[in-house]
């Protein structure tokens with residue numbers, strides 16, 4: 001049975017190692033990017049561990065208050081435990097907690113050739129919002145997918161409120 005816990009900065013080496021096996025070199029995040037995500041970024045990373053505390057997967061989530069969105073930065077499951085529902089469980093957890101915390105939506109980018117990830121996200125209700133030409137390199141197109149966590153009316157109400165809040169307040173003469 002695998003367990004989930006929040007990542008710490010001393011998990012850096014294990015994460016970078018698994019990342020190298022799960023993504024091609026031109027796409028994989030390196031040590032400095034992961035150090036930033038673990039130590040400085042606003043958000044959190046969930047780890048999936050086996051009984052011996054070996055890393056089996058991770059999901060990194062950033063918080064973007066200005067857009068009222070959570071952004072999935074990275075998701076990978078070790079090949080030995082794929083297709084057992086672990087990625088779906090991690091995503092269901094962040095969707096559940098994102099709703100409970102009042103976030104407007106969750107966003108991510110996925111390569112058009114990544115059929116397993118596309119099936120995973122679409123099965124959870126993520127929908128394409130934007131095509132990203134050459135996103136992962138030449139001819140490696142991608143899509144931005146979004147899962148709304150609140151109704152369209154509520155999202156629009158928040159968008160208007162954000163726009164109003166950014167306007168400089170009118171001065172009385």
Ligand SMILES: CC(C)(COP(=O)(O)OP(=O)(O)OC[C@H]1O[C@@H](n2cnc3c(N)ncnc32)[C@H](O)[C@@H]1OP(=O)(O)O)[C@@H](O)C(=O)NCCC(=O)NCCS
Nearest residue numbers: 022075076077082083084085086087088110116117119120
């Ligand atoms: C994509 C990835 C995270 C899926 O992890 P996983 O734990 O194996 O996925 P799950 O077992 O939770 O699968 C959930 C659903 O996703 C889809 N899916 C997952 N793997 C699939 C595959 N190989 N082929 C087709 N559909 C697949 C299916 O709809 C599946 O539901 P089902 O098993 O009931 O049919 C994993 O393959 C991975 O780490 N890939 C490399 C890194 C990567 O591409 N990350 C995503 C970056 S955007």
